[in-house]
Amino acid sequence: MKKPKFFVVEFGCVGRSGHRCNGVEAVLNELKSRGYLARAGVNRSACEEVVSSLDAHPFARLMPWPPYSKDRLCGDIETFLAYGDMGAEDLGEFLNTAEAQDVVVLYTATENELYAFSRWLDTRAPQNRPHLVANVTLPSFFQAGSTSPNLRGQLLRTAIRRVMQQMPDERRVFITLTDKMAIALEAITGVNFDVTANPVDLLAGGNASTSVQQTGPVKVACPGQPKGTKGAGILPEIIEKASDLNCLFRVQNWPADSSAAPNVELLPTTMDRPEYVAYLQSCEITLLPYDTDFYALAVSAIFDEVASLGHGVVTTTGTWMANCIDDGGVVGRHAPDGDVDGLVAALHHLVDNMTDLRKNADENAKTWCARRGVRSYMDHVFVRLGID
Numbered sequence: 001m002k003k004p005k006f007f008v009v010e011f012g013c014v015g016r017s018g019h020r021c022n023g024v025e026a027v028l029n030e031l032k033s034r035g036y037l038a039r040a041g042v043n044r045s046a047c048e049e050v051v052s053s054l055d056a057h058p059f060a061r062l063m064p065w066p067p068y069s070k071d072r073l074c075g076d077i078e079t080f081l082a083y084g085d086m087g088a089e090d091l092g093e094f095l096n097t098a099e100a101q102d103v104v105v106l107y108t109a110t111e112n113e114l115y116a117f118s119r120w121l122d123t124r125a126p127q128n129r130p131h132l133v134a135n136v137t138l139p140s141f142f143q144a145g146s147t148s149p150n151l152r153g154q155l156l157r158t159a160i161r162r163v164m165q166q167m168p169d170e171r172r173v174f175i176t177l178t179d180k181m182a183i184a185l186e187a188i189t190g191v192n193f194d195v196t197a198n199p200v201d202l203l204a205g206g207n208a209s210t211s212v213q214q215t216g217p218v219k220v221a222c223p224g225q226p227k228g229t230k231g232a233g234i235l236p237e238i239i240e241k242a243s244d245l246n247c248l249f250r251v252q253n254w255p256a257d258s259s260a261a262p263n264v265e266l267l268p269t270t271m272d273r274p275e276y277v278a279y280l281q282s283c284e285i286t287l288l289p290y291d292t293d294f295y296a297l298a299v300s301a302i303f304d305e306v307a308s309l310g311h312g313v314v315t316t317t318g319t320w321m322a323n324c325i326d327d328g329g330v331v332g333r334h335a336p337d338g339d340v341d342g343l344v345a346a347l348h349h350l351v352d353n354m355t356d357l358r359k360n361a362d363e364n365a366k367t368w369c370a371r372r373g374v375r376s377y378m379d380h381v382f383v384r385l386g387i388d
Contacts, residue, residue, distance in 0.1 A: 002101050004131070004387060006031050006038040007094065009117075010107040013042045013056075016049045017270045019200060019301040024107050025054060026201035026374040034378070041094040057094045091120050095130075102130040103385065107199070109134035109174075111141075111152055114159035121166045132163065132172040133381055136185060136193070139297040147184035147297075160189045173384045178320050181297040194384065197376035200301045202308035202369050203277055217263075218351055221283035221311070222251040223276075223302050225269055231289030231316070234340055238289060239264060241344045245351050250283055280306055284357065285350050288315040292337040295319035303330075307368040310361030312350040314343055331357060331364055 008027055013020045024040050031038040040056040051058055098104060106113045114134060121129055141153035149157065163172065174193045176182050182193040226232040236258045239249050243263060250265045260266050267279060280286075286306040296318055303321045306313060313332035315321040322334040333349050335342025350357060382388075 002099070003036065005098070005102045006036055006105060007041060007098055007102065007130070008038060008105045008107055009041045009091075009094070009113060011043050011110075011113055012108055013040075013050060013054075014046045015270075016047065016053065017272060017276070020108060021050055021054070022273060023198075023200050023301070023374075027105065027107065027199055027378070028054065029201075030374045030378050039094075041091075059090045059094050091116050092123060095120055098130040100128055100130060103381075103387075104130050104132050105381075106132070106134045108138065109136050110138065111155035111159045114156070114163060118159060118162040118166060121163070126166075129167060129171070131385055132167060133175065133385075134163075134173070135175045135177075135199070137175075137177050137181075137198075137298065139181065139294055141188070142184060142297070145293045147187065149188045153188050156185075157189050160191055164191060173381065175381075177299040178297060180320075184297060194380065196380045197372045197374075198299050198301055198304050199374045199377035200304055202373040203280060203305050217246050217248040218285060218354060219283040220247050220249045220347070221280055221286040221306065222249055222253055223280065223286065223306075224253045224288075226253040226255050229291040229294045231291070234289055234338060234343075235287075236261075237340050238287070238343050238347075241340060242347050245347060247285075247347070247351060249287070250279065252279075280309060280311075283311065284354070284361070285312045285314065285347070287343075287347065288313060288321060289337075289343055290316050290319055290321070292316050292318040295321065304368075304372055308365055308372065310357075310363075310365035310368075312357045314346040314350065316343075329368060331360070 008024055010020055010024045013024055015021065028038045028040060040054040041059050042050060042054065042056040044058040046056065046058055050056065095104060104117065106117065117132065136156070141149060141156050143150050160174070174191055175196050176185055176193045177195065177198050179195055182195050185193050222235060224230045230253050232253045232255045235251070235253065236255065239261060243261065247263060248265060249263055250267055252267050252269050254260065254264070254266055271279065288300065288303060290300065295316070299320050303313065303324070307324070307330045313321065313325065313330055315325070315332065315334045317334045317336045324330045325332040325334055333346030335346050
């Protein structure tokens with residue numbers, strides 16, 4: 001049997017910064033390290049740096065949805081134009097060399113990518129269709145604060161059920177990243193979801209303490225875009241109430257309408273990968289006051305990264321990150337969503353115990369890296385598809 005080739009599709013990969021581009025690069029590098037041919041297909045709007053660094057094939061916008069669906073759960077869905085006009089041949093330009101033994105990986109599989117892939121399958125005889133690995137990882141398919149499907153969830157169901165009719169179970173793997181997300185997705189789609197590690201590039205693997213400056217103020221990372229789901233709205237109040245701590249808060253996600261205190265170092269929200277890695281490596285604690293509704297189902301690639309550095313983490317109760325802390329996988333504390341005093345108390349606890357945190361940072365990093373990241377993800381995919 002011929003060795004499979006891998007076609008990795010990420011429509012959301014348009015800029016070099018951010019976890020989608022870095023995640024696709026991690027998957028490509030992992031596959032190539034195992035001796036497999038792998039190519040990336042990205043949005044035609046992707047910048048030249050993305051296209052060149054990934055050696056990617058840029059394809060066009062995704063196609064319109066059909067006028068309506070008669071799915072029993074979704075009912076009649078009026079025309080839903082995903083990302084503008086497109087013909088199925090645009091995705092086909094990238095996938096048409098795929099053979100039956102090959103694998104298509106939808107790195108972030110939304111309703112749109114899945115429907116586009118399904119339309120492309122219509123052009124291929126059943127015996128010539130490749131395997132599919134679809135990572136459905138975003139909690140954007142549910143109504144706020146619940147697991148009831150919104151319009152996107154209804155469309156996701158329609159797309160997935162179309163793929164299910166076109167491909168036998170053994171040739172497709174639907175993946176998500178948390179147990180809660182799997183249960184919620186299975187309820188609306190009727191398909192089984194595997195739960196795996198987040199396919200991202202981890203930062204350390206046992207070199208945590210050597211990269212940290214251990215004199216002067218404790219450096220606390222506040223990474224990510226300034227979004228409400230990432231706690232940007234309450235971050236200034238948390239830092240103000242933690243002013244008695246000997247800490248320097250190195251902040252990306254600072255709200256634009258707030259002035260920075262003396263214990264805050266404002267950093268660009270967009271960084272290239274080496275700069276971003278150096279930023280996280282310079283810190284020992286990470287503050288992630290994330291929204292419970294969103295992150296009860298979703299994982300955080302930032303959390304995976306800082307855990308791989310042996311950081312102590314302060315986050316919000318009820319999130320996936322809090323579960324990892326409670327399970328002992330990461331050293332940290334959590335407090336209820338919006339509880340500024342509780343989050344400040346959690347910071348105090350970690351700073352007061354910096355000696356132990358520093359002593360155990362390397363071991364904590366090694367433990368996390370052993371079971372997380374793109375290597376663990378790819379191990380799971382290979383087993384599920386029966387690839388040696």
